[in-house]
Amino acid sequence: MKLFVAEDDTVLADALLTRLARLGFDTEHAADGIAAQQRLLDDAFDAVILDIGLPGLNGLQVLRNVRVHKPALPILILTALDSMEDRVAGLDAGADDYLVKPFEFPELEARIRALLRRHRVVDSQQRDELRFGRLRLDRGGQRAWADNQPLELSARELQLLDILMGNADRVVTKEQIATELSGDGEEVGANAVEVYVHRLRKKLDGSGVGVRAVRGLGYLLAAEQ
Amino acid sequence: MSAARPRQLSLRRQLLLWLLLPQLVLWLGAAFLAYQLTLAYANEVIDRTLAKSSSALARQVKPFGNGFYVDFPRAARDVLEQDPDDRVYYMVSSPPEAFLLGEPAMPRPPLGVGAPSGATFFYNGKLGKLDVRVAAQYLPAGTPDKPELMLVQVAKSRTLSAELARRILFDMGLPLLLLISLTSVLVWAGVSRGLSPLRSLRRTVEDRSPRDLAPIEIDNAPAEVRTLASAINTLLDEVHAQVAQQRRFIADAAHQLRTPLAGLKSQTELVQAELAEAAPDLPLALRQLRQVETSVARSIRVVNQLLALARAEPEAGLQLAPLDLAALAREVAAEAVPRALAAGQDLGVEGEEGALPVHGHAGLLRELVANLLDNAISYTPHGGEITLWLARDAGQARLEVRDNGPGIPPQERERVFERFYRGSAEGKGKGCGLGLAIVQEIARRHGASIRLEDNPGGGLRACLLLPLSPTAAG
Numbered sequence: 027m028k029l030f031v032a033e034d035d036t037v038l039a040d041a042l043l044t045r046l047a048r049l050g051f052d053t054e055h056a057a058d059g060i061a062a063q064q065r066l067l068d069d070a071f072d073a074v075i076l077d078i079g080l081p082g083l084n085g086l087q088v089l090r091n092v093r094v095h096k097p098a099l100p101i102l103i104l105t106a107l108d109s110m111e112d113r114v115a116g117l118d119a120g121a122d123d124y125l126v127k128p129f130e131f132p133e134l135e136a137r138i139r140a141l142l143r144r145h146r147v148v149d150s151q152q153r154d155e156l157r158f159g160r161l162r163l164d165r166g167g168q169r170a171w172a173d174n175q176p177l178e179l180s181a182r183e184l185q186l187l188d189i190l191m192g193n194a195d196r197v198v199t200k201e202q203i204a205t206e207l208s209g210d211g212e213e214v215g216a217n218a219v220e221v222y223v224h225r226l227r228k229k230l231d232g233s234g235v236g237v238r239a240v241r242g243l244g245y246l247l248a249a250e251q
Numbered sequence: 252m253s254a255a256r257p258r259q260l261s262l263r264r265q266l267l268l269w270l271l272l273p274q275l276v277l278w279l280g281a282a283f284l285a286y287q288l289t290l291a292y293a294n295e296v297i298d299r300t301l302a303k304s305s306s307a308l309a310r311q312v313k314p315f316g317n318g319f320y321v322d323f324p325r326a327a328r329d330v331l332e333q334d335p336d337d338r339v340y341y342m343v344s345s346p347p348e349a350f351l352l353g354e355p356a357m358p359r360p361p362l363g364v365g366a367p368s369g370a371t372f373f374y375n376g377k378l379g380k381l382d383v384r385v386a387a388q389y390l391p392a393g394t395p396d397k398p399e400l401m402l403v404q405v406a407k408s409r410t411l412s413a414e415l416a417r418r419i420l421f422d423m424g425l426p427l428l429l430l431i432s433l434t435s436v437l438v439w440a441g442v443s444r445g446l447s448p449l450r451s452l453r454r455t456v457e458d459r460s461p462r463d464l465a466p467i468e469i470d471n472a473p474a475e476v477r478t479l480a481s482a483i484n485t486l487l488d489e490v491h492a493q494v495a496q497q498r499r500f501i502a503d504a505a506h507q508l509r510t511p512l513a514g515l516k517s518q519t520e521l522v523q524a525e526l527a528e529a530a531p532d533l534p535l536a537l538r539q540l541r542q543v544e545t546s547v548a549r550s551i552r553v554v555n556q557l558l559a560l561a562r563a564e565p566e567a568g569l570q571l572a573p574l575d576l577a578a579l580a581r582e583v584a585a586e587a588v589p590r591a592l593a594a595g596q597d598l599g600v601e602g603e604e605g606a607l608p609v610h611g612h613a614g615l616l617r618e619l620v621a622n623l624l625d626n627a628i629s630y631t632p633h634g635g636e637i638t639l640w641l642a643r644d645a646g647q648a649r650l651e652v653r654d655n656g657p658g659i660p661p662q663e664r665e666r667v668f669e670r671f672y673r674g675s676a677e678g679k680g681k682g683c684g685l686g687l688a689i690v691q692e693i694a695r696r697h698g699a700s701i702r703l704e705d706n707p708g709g710g711l712r713a714c715l716l717l718p719l720s721p722t723a724a725g
Contacts, residue, residue, distance in 0.1 A: 038514030041521055079510075106509035109562065110614060128513035128551045131520060197585035238592070241599020241638070243585050248592055 032062035059083025078105040093120035100141040156191040172233035190247040199244035293412030301386030305405040345401035448476040464491040556685040576607040595633035603641040607648040622686040623652040631656035655710035
């Protein structure tokens with residue numbers, strides 16, 4: 027996995043490179059637009075983190091020029107500009123995603139992984155699994171563990187856990203869950219969702235992770251204090 | 252420009268004064284002139300009659316020996332004296348002032364009138380109590396060896412001519428007065444009409460919100476008012492440009508701060524992770540790093556709020572689009588749930604479960620709801636309860652954020668909407684004092700109202716009322 031980071035702020039670039047390296051990515055860095063464009067056109071990268079306010083050549087210009095030659099390269103814009111117009115301009119210029127500074131690093135990581143997945147750049151060593159706290163879910167094998175202890179979950183409960191872990195720290199509405207659980211010719215109602223949540227809660231007891239009900243909104247998976 | 256300086260008369264009064272006062276003076280002058288002219292003409296007519304009478308009388312007086320023979324038949328005298336209202340008085344004297352015949356009280360000719368003999372001259376005088384006009388002529392009399400002068404005077408009352416002049420003046424005066432009144436009304440109406448564009452300009456300026464810097468539009472205004480309006484518009488443009496420049500400066504400064512803050516945040520998190528792994532037995536260093544982290548988080552919040560405020564302030568017209576306030580608010584609440592959980596609070600949504608269709612700017616309304624929720628999260632203690640309440644309320648969408656925190660004392664509720672004002676409540680130090688200012692700005696731009704009230708059961712509730720879209724108001 028080779029990532030390219032174009033960022034002129036040395037402190038931020040340093041932190042980014044360090045953290046990305048810790049996650050196991052190979053990284054390369056450029057601090058100005060001209061160098062960034064040169065490297066991006068010359069070499070092959072799996073994904074790019076691109077600042078807009080670059081010296082030498084504006085990030086949007088770099089993006090447009092690179093897009094002509096590499097239409098499939100996943101590019102994420104990381105910028106201080108957050109107005110609707112800026113976002114639209116960035117996406118119109120060919121960016122795949124847009125993240126505003128200052129950002130939460132886990133979000134950046136999640137977005138890069140999502141970009142890689144979407145572009146089918148899957149690491150052979152990395153398995154399709156989700157982690158949250160002490161929980162681990164193997165999406166392909168349909169199994170889940172808490173601290174390496176296998177959890178006895180039904181197919182519905184695994185589906186539910188998949189939805190919740192896929193939206194970790196985000197509220198998922200009852201309707202959303204019902205819609206995702208339905209599908210195979212079977213309609214799942216709001217009451218059924220409550221039943222599944224109730225059962226999953228019991229089975230997650232003691233795992234350090236709980237399904238919290240949020241009044242009027244839905245559920246979310248949260249670490250228990 | 253001291254306040255003690257007397258105020259200038261209003262433009263309307265000045266115009267009326269300058270139009271009506273000279274007009275009045277001119278009309279009065281004209282009336283006086285008319286009176287004098289009438290009098291002069293009336294005198295002329297009298298003078299001609301008198302001249303004839305005096306010549307006729309003179310012809311009847313002939314010297315006779317040492318005396319005079321006056322051939323003045325009774326019938327002729329009757330003719331002269333026939334009209335009792337307009338009697339003709341006469342006197343013949345020779346030498347002058349030695350009474351011979353007629354009315355002895357005839358006024359004397361003024362001194363120094365030594366007219367050549369034969370020529371008739373006129374003067375005014377008093378006969379008893381009567382104002383009279385007198386025609387007189389000196390005629391030669393006596394014998395060639397003893398020449399003598401004879402004075403023939405004929406007088407008529409002036410009352411009739413004065414009466415005539417007065418009547419003419421009166422007959423002229425009434426229509427004149429009417430004319431003056433009519434002219435005054437017309438001038439008043441004309442001035443009012445002429446000044447009406449000024450009044451409408453004043454109303455336009457008065458009704459302006461101080462935040463609205465769009466140019467004033469006055470259609471069909473006269474050139475003078477248009478130039479005034481365009482001068483005001485030029486000023487508005489300049490103010491607008493300056494405000495926009497300041498706003499851009501704030502936005503630029505905030506943007507410039509974002510990247511270094513991102514670096515600071517990222518580096519701090521790195522050190523924290525490293526320290527927690529490598530030296531977990533250094534709790535003081537970890538605690539201090541957390542302080543740095545808190546500080547960074549707050550700086551980031553201030554920068555974001557400044558940008559939100561700069562964006563919420565009107566520059567161009569706001570593009571409002573139909574949207575579902577309920578769905579938008581639920582989304583924002585869902586995003587705030589992790590923050591509330593981290594603060595140990597129970598955040599939920601209650602009330603209306605359907606849609607609340609309104610016209611609004613989605614980005615700004617999200618900012619508004621997020622700010623209300625963040626405020627509640629910041630000021631509600633651990634274990635507290637925060638509720639986003641949605642309802643329909645008489646054609647309006649009602650959105651409330653209720654908490655069971657310490658609340659805000661009533662006397663502070665107006666001030667918390669001011670920029671950088673920080674309440675006295677517990678939990679201060681968490682906000683930056685811009686949140687509610689942003690909320691109010693966004694509410695104002697949507698024609699919505701925002702109020703802070705006591706939450707029944709303790710705490711505070713912030714109430715937003717936004718008009719529902721007309722089609723859905725029901």
